[in-house]
Amino acid sequence: MIQKWSLVVLVMFLNMQTTVAQVLMEVPLLMELPGKESLVHAWYDGESFYIDGQDLFENLKFSVQISGSKLIALDAHHRYEFDCAGVQANDGCKLPLHKVLDQLEPMLYFDETRLHLRASSAATMFENRSIRNHSPSWAEVPGPHLFGRNRKMWGGMMASWQVRRDQFGVRPSVKMTASALKGTVEGKVGNGFRWNYSYDWPDQSWLTQIKVAHLGQGASMLSFTNLPLIRPRLQHFREITGQSAPHALLQAVISGEVVDQVQADAEGKYRLHAPLWYGSTKMQIRSQSLGGVEEISRVIYQLTPESLLPPRKMYFQGHISQDIRRLHLQYGLYPKLTLQTELEQMDQRLRISSGAILSPLSYLSLHTTMHLPDLDGELALQLWRPSVQVTAHLRARRHKLLNSSLTASASRGAWTMVVRGRQIAFGGQSQRLSIHPELWLHDAGGLLVHARYEATRTYRNSSEHRLYSGWRVATGWAFSQARVLAFVNRDRFSHLFGLEGFLILRHQSLSFSIGWEAKQRTPVVSLSLQASSAFGSLFVQSQRDAHGVTHSQHLQGSIQIGHDVTVSPYGQLESAVELRIFEDINGNAIEDPTEPIIPHIEAQIYQGSWTRLRSGSLYSSHLNPYQRYQVRLLEDSIRDPSLHPATGMDFSFTADPGQRKIITVAMQRLIPVTGKITNIDRAPLRLQIRVNQKTTSDIYQDGGFSLHLHPGEYTFAIVDILTDEILARKTVKVDPLRFHFELDLKEDYP
Amino acid sequence: MVHHTYAQASLSVTPAYVVVTDEAPFGSFVLNNQGTEPIEVVISAHFGVIASNDSTTGVVLGEAGQLGDLSAHLTFFPHRCILSAGNEQTVRYRIVEASNGAHITLMHFAMRERGAIVNGQIPEVASGLSIVYNLVAPLIYLQGQGIPTLSVRPLGHASHAIHLSIENHSQWPFFGGIRVIQDGRLLGRAESAVYTRRLVKIPLSEPVADQSLRLEFDTDYTGLKQSIQSQLGIPDPIHLVWE
Structure with missing residues (x-):
């Protein structure tokens, strides 16, 4: 009986075990x-x-x-x-x-x-x-920002010089931009001496730059602003609502990248958010209904003028000098409406201007301004459509039109049509109306035909008027490196026909015009030559026409003084970067004299281009000051597999004003550290190895691991990623040779 | 309730073979996980060739005819890596201090799926169940110039193809085309890489009329640079007669 009850209890116990245990x-x-x-x-x-x-x-x-x-x-x-x-x-x-x-x-x-x-x-x-508060990669330059704004008491100088000689004499001038006194110093010598010093806070929003200036002849000026020094790319996020199939997957795609993705609700309604950049944005809205039905897509174009401020942003610019005090305010009321006003006091007289910048349609921009107390009003209109552009300006005072202008251009295939019109009033007594239609044909084979007509009508006392007209026809062949055209010009002053053209070689260019002035019975010749060397550029121009012979010469170049002295044939260089990729033999990440630059490692700079210097470093000029640039080292060009950049393959830097920024990239030889975990009691995929409580690395299915480290002492911990439990811990010294060690989950249990 | 998960691992290695010279003794392979599962790849270099016996073509380890062993002169990074779905990894290599002649190593990429984390799975079972996929890419290093010496043995011919066994007796590999010519007419051409011995099937445009053929060689091999083609000379033509 006891045995029977024991069996029943045992069966009940086992049964309870099986019903309680839950296999998950x-x-x-x-x-x-x-x-x-x-x-x-x-x-x-x-x-x-x-x-x-x-x-x-x-x-x-x-x-x-x-x-x-x-x-x-x-x-x-x-x-x-x-x-x-x-x-x-x-x-x-x-x-x-x-x-x-x-x-x-x-x-x-x-x-x-x-x-x-x-x-x-x-x-x-x-x-x-x-x-959404994660920072999206497309809103700014990706990659770690390793080299920010560099302030120095003396960070180098760039000077552009030019000498011009013509019928008015010889005129030398020098412009300088220097990174000095932890700010930027700019100076100009030539027809007097001017300088200014500016200090900046690129990351601030309430004040970004103050500037003091000496304007020459005893005048000085102070200005201050909170305008962003880093040119913003993003104007605002646009909300796109619509209707699709129920539960369809919707994607907003810009330049091949999915910027937002949502699922429509049961009624098919959706709401996407997409960035709108300054300039043009082409966006594709893709709709994929559930069940694998074919994808539907539509394209949205948006054009955002640079003059529109981001919504709810307010910028000011202040200017104080002996004669003028001026404050200019701008406020982005809506994404498509920016208000602006300006207070100016000059010669004890206050002048107020206020207006707005409005973009009611994607391709239309309106600028309006009203000046008080003159009651001067200005209106500017710009319209862009594919192949069509229209620009109009109107200026009026007290209900009277002072001047107006209209430019409209349209192009289709090889044809381009441009019409310009202008009206100017002279003190209410007279006014002038002019119109200039122009037609261009440039086909793929290089044939170029140009025809232009201009008519000007002058009114005086609203009755008397005169009409002047002229025209030009030219035809020939035009390519990117060479052009030659036969032309006929006829207007009320001259009847000219002849040949004109240009030729561009590697660093030299030549342009010429030769013709006959039939009215004055005189030949007309002009010749200009441009030549560049490593030190400077020379422009020479000679002309002979009905008024006589004229010559002019213009020599220009630039000098950079900083880490060393270099010369360049180009004009003003505001900002540059030198990338020195060197082998860091002693591993201290500092470029020592015995550590050579590795001249074959290639890199990409986005929105810029490199020149390889004789020293082996890479150099990029004409950068926008304060702007962030992304650099990517090309892994294929690193010949030694054990060398690794201390910066990582991708990083970004800020271009400093007036400075040749030197970025050193230490290529360090890392030690391959391999090992194995023994006595594993769970799936190896659950395990990770954590080095000095910072970086982690996955474990291979055979219990192995592989790391690349600098020499030194490290604590390695084995962690279960599901429970976050530390299963083993070991401190070892990694020597500068290939290194191997084992971690035992039983013996090295912490 | 039935659940299906569709996931698969897929590894591609580019390029499929590499020939480098002492002018640029470095380069890289790119591994790409085109599948939907994470994978782990173990990379190693072994002395050996891809060669044929009388019936099949495969990997032969530990010997490569007169070609030298490149494994001792090779450094590469990394030796193993984990690739998430869609990710890629560059494997860089460099060759140092190799002597004159041609040297070979087989880059071996062993891929294993990582799968999902399953609570309570026994580790030995987990790793025992996973399948290892192997990919081999020959890496050949040339220092100096040379002409491969070839001998050919006919194995047989059908109406529209001829089967040959080509043997290389030199320290230079052969990369190029083998052209079958009869009475001045080109009957067919096939490309092959012959390190030691290789079975080659050449498709023919018409049946062979008699038992005498002329074999001519060229150095046009898909993906092989012109500069390397000129470094490896063209072997002499071979008259082939069989009973």
Whole structure:
């Protein structure tokens, strides 16, 4: 009897064990939120899914409280309470997924086939702005910003010089830009001496630059502004709403990159956010309905004029000198409307101007200004459409039109048509109207035909008038390096026909014109030559016409004084960078005299170009001061496989004004550190090796690991990525040779 | 409830072979995981060739005829890597202090899927279940100039193809085309790389009329640089007679 009861108890005990034990298979779910993807811990027991409640709701930007076996998720408008299905070792809370979906559907959609949790774009309960607060790569220059603004008492100088000789005499002049006194000094010598000193705060928003200047003849000036020194690329984020198939996947794509992705709601409504840059933005909206139906796409073009400020930004520019005090204010009221006003006091007289910049349509921009107390009004209109451009200016005073101008151009294929018109009033007594239509044909074979007509009518006392007209026809062959045209010009002063053209060789160019002036019965000849050497550029021009013979010569170049002295044939160079990639033999990341520059390592600079100097370093000039530039070292060009750049393959720098910035990239020889983990009691994929509590590296399936490190002492820890538990720890010294060691999960248990 | 996950690993290595010279004794392979699973790749270099016996062509390790062993003169980085789906890794190599002649090593890329993390999985079972995929890319280094010496043995011919066994007796590999000529007419051409011995099938435009053929060689080999083609000379033509 006792044996029978014992058997029953044993069977009941075993039965209880099998019913209580729950076999859970871990299935990480991919969670797709608008603009963000992340993995959420989840489990599957063969029937139901369970999800890590804390993980889920924190990803959805809720505040999470776990008390006992309850999880409470809160935000400003919602409160959800769930019973935990099982408390995890790290005080987490498993929630049955169907209970979560019961409360959050249709905002949260679970795709069991793909193991995806997807938040609908129509979800209003999720605070999308906080989800979007990650910095998108396309909004600014990516890569770590390793070389920022460099301030020095003396950081070098760039001087551009020119000497001009013509019928008015010889006129030398020098312009200088120097990085000095922790700011920028600019100077100009020639027809007097002028200088200014500016100090900047490129990262500030309330004041970015102050400038003091000596203007010559005893005059001086102070100016201050908060205009951004770094030219902004992004004007604003545009919201694109629309209707598609229910639950369709919508993507906004710019230059091949998906900038936003959402899922339409059950009614097919969606809301995408996309960046709008200054200049033109071409955006493609792709719609893929559920079930693999063919993708539909449409293209949106947007053009944002540089003069429009980002919304809710206010910029000022102040100017104080002996004669003038001026304050200019601009405010971006809406993405397409910028208000501006200017107060100016000059000779005890106050002048107020106010106006607006408006872009009501994507391709239309309007500038209006009203000046008080003169009641002068100005209106400028610009219209861009594919192949068509129109620009118009109107200026009026007290209801009277003072002057106006209109330029319209249209092109199609090889044909271009330009029409210019102008009206000018002279004191209310007379006015002049002129119109200049022009037609160009330039076909792919190089044939060029140009025809121009101009007519000018002058009115005096609203009755008397005169009409002048002229025309020009030219035809010939035109290519990028050479052009020759036969032409006929006829107007009220001259009747001229002849030949003109140019030829561009590598560093030299020649342009000429030779003709016969029929009215004056005289030949007309002009010849100009440009030649460049390593030290300077020379322009020589000679001309003979009805008024006689004239000659002019112009010599220019630039000198840079800093790390060394270099000369260049080009004009003013505001900012430059020299990239010195050297082999860091002693590993101190400082370029020592015995450490050579590696001349064959190639690099890319975005929005710039390199020249290889004789020293082997790379050099790029004509950079925009304060602008960030991205550099990528080309891995294929690094011949020695054990050399690694201390900067990483990608980094960015800020171009300093008036300075040749020297960036040193230390190529360091790293030690290959390999090893193996022994006595592994779980799947090796769960393990990671953590070096000095900073960097981590994955473990291979055979328990091996592979790292590349500098010589030194390191603490290696083996971590279970699912539980964050440290399983082993060992401190070893890495020698400057290939290094191998083992970590035993039993012996090296911390 | 039934769940399906579709994931697969796929590794591509470019280029498929490399011939470098002492003018630029360095370069790189690019590994690309085109699949949807993360993979781990172990990279190693072994002395050996791709060669044929009487029936098949495959990897032969430890010997390469008269070609030298490049493994001792080679450094490369990295030796192993983990590639997430869609990611790529550059494997850079450099050759130092190799003597005159041609040297070879086989770059071996052993790929294994990493799969999903499964709680409670036994480690030995996990690694035992995964399949290792192997890719081999020959890396050949040339110092100096030379002409390969070839001998050919006919293995047989069908109406529209001829089967040959080509043997290399020199320290220079052969990369190029083998042209079959009969009575001054070109009957067919095939490209091959012959390090030691290689079975070659040459498709013919018409059946062979008699038992005498002339084989001519050229150095046009797909992907081989012109400068390297000129470094390896053209072997002498061979008259082929069989019973």
